[in-house]
Amino acid sequence: MAKNNSLYLVANMPGREDCDAQTPPCPPDGRYQFNTNVVFSANGTLVARYRKRNLYFEFEFDTPADPQLITFDTPFAGRFGLFTCFDILFYNPAVELVEKLGVRQLIFPTAWMNALPLLDSVQFHRSFSYATSTTLLSANLRVEKLRMTGSGIFSPREALYHHARAGEPEAGQLLVKTLPVLDSHSPPLPPPFSGEQEPQQYQQGDREWKRTVPEGRGHPEEPAAPSSPFKAVMMRDNYTMVLVEGAEGNLSVCDNALCCHLQFRRRTAPQELYALAAFDGLHKNRTYLQVCALIRCSGLTPQTCGKAIDHADTLLDFRLMGNFSTRHVFPSVLGSHMQLDRIDHSGWEGRGFYMTRHGMERGLVTAALYGRVYDRDHTHTSP
Template identity: 25%
Template structure:
């Protein structure tokens, strides 16, 4: 009997110390409420947050991510909305948030506007994320570094801490909205080799063809081989919305996008990973032609403006009468190749697709950057200007798509996938690799694994680490900076 007891006791200990292989994540797509005053607006939204925190906790979520500008609505003047984080009164915003996390024993990531008094006459304002642990303590404060048309805010310190480790054994990185386009912080965060997951509050505004919300999130996740928890501001009629929990292989545990202002908490189990998924190995053969996913979203009223100057791109038209074709397109000496297999029974006679390439200097808020793009684009008609338009359907199915090339990276260009279908969803059934062993070039490839219908965008977007010295060719980013007349926050 003693021997049996010892075995049972050992088994009990093994169960008690079994490693946790997954955690429960929650992200909130949220359309904020508005009160009669800034303080009333914040109060209403804190009360709403409390309800969503209850929903997350009822499903055993370990961490809940709220969106950018969720407490305040998107405002150009932060003066009356900003919070003094040194205020520890019982009715302060910080105290309410702290109690919310403590009472539910859940990690929370909350974005707010912060004010910091520098002197009697000088106040600085920041776009700030707070990470609260299960005890309600603020374990990290991250201030958004890359602001876009947030003229009254101060950028965060470029060298600030942007990682935290949880009691459920995951080390997260954090950044906000527009930050995702920049090496600092979106790539710099991986200087800590322990970072495997990212929390991402956003109030992104979607633009066709290369800057839609879910495509940007999925492309970043796929290229970096991490888990991403993305929570977005939900106002589709102004181009805001698109949240999800993304996995290292580019698939999503769950996505949410709507065509009307709405709020929804997305909760899914996320498998823990010990390190970022390796993307440097390009397998020789990949399966293809399997039926694609049938999930579709209603995005009829989701507004997407278009930012695309076709005169600066080089195009090649796809011959839709060929079931199997290979095209190379070059802009100067930047070239990429497309392998295209069409589904014979699902090709509309009027469908027009072109492949495009761009390699040039673009300007983002008075700073010059180098951007490289190779993409298949659906076109409304033969005009290059019509390529990249939002189309309800193309009535065309591809059995397989591949974009590839030995692409330049002498300036440490980092490539990410960009894919969009007619429902503003990214293409999840893909294989991506970036074999960047060479000093001045990298073999980059993106291939579909399943048949895909209604494809609007399928390509690669390369962004360099350092700013360029002069503007000799302007692309889509410069149009963002100078053609949007009202406040748009990414």
């Protein structure tokens, strides 16, 4: 296919390698099986092979004994890096490719099971591209019964994606986009987290919005007294939440050492319930997370906060901030019906990381600052 069409082709497939069954860690049947990406050049030559290192309930596959960072070069766009699916949630190899090798173009075959409200496919893949200042080519399976859908071409400032919805035909879509070449063989870039910094006027706009006096008043409106924090399970973790009530206000909620702060203003009548959520701890006893999220609850009671919902009508202006102990923070804004929304500005302010969004054109499902504390992962536990 690559040779006949004069193109570079990346394919995900099972890979087999024979070994001596008498020499551990070779399996008893005398062969390794790897979740493998292969790359063929435009003349049909095999130019790269990557073996997935972070397996997710893939008992048919082995973890490579000598995991490697794999890249390949093209004559038309320079260097690309490879990783697969669950890899994107770990430092090695996804972030390591960017920070240690300076790779800024990444190819990502995946079988991504969408998990609202924080890890929808296009939501997190776009967030990774933005946070790392990379181009990410994300190719997902389409398996409705497993909630697998959503592929895209993501760059720090642009996104082209297709996200089928439940009940739609099992039809794919070809995505084609022209993007600037980001990569070169120059030395590794400074850490890009999180996202390319926007022009200074965005920062000035943030400050002006923070001290805006509502029309017809002589002083800023005092926010309503916040409701009491409560616990709610979201994506199998026990989050601390506080309800987002009223037309505008300032809220804070803390979980362990992480404190999240929200300044908000509704642009539509409050007919849907929202919560500010914080989590600081191990997810599934494996990955250490610090998360600040503004989420739409699936109903009108606190018991519905944290449950999956994919649509919303409420338009919100907001500034979300957290005192993260990691610099690896992935911001995202997901609008109604799996539509991505842009981030006006994000960055560090003192010891806190924040993002802002004003003027949303679709209802807000989730605004999240998803922090990964890689050095606190529990690496000796199965997924």
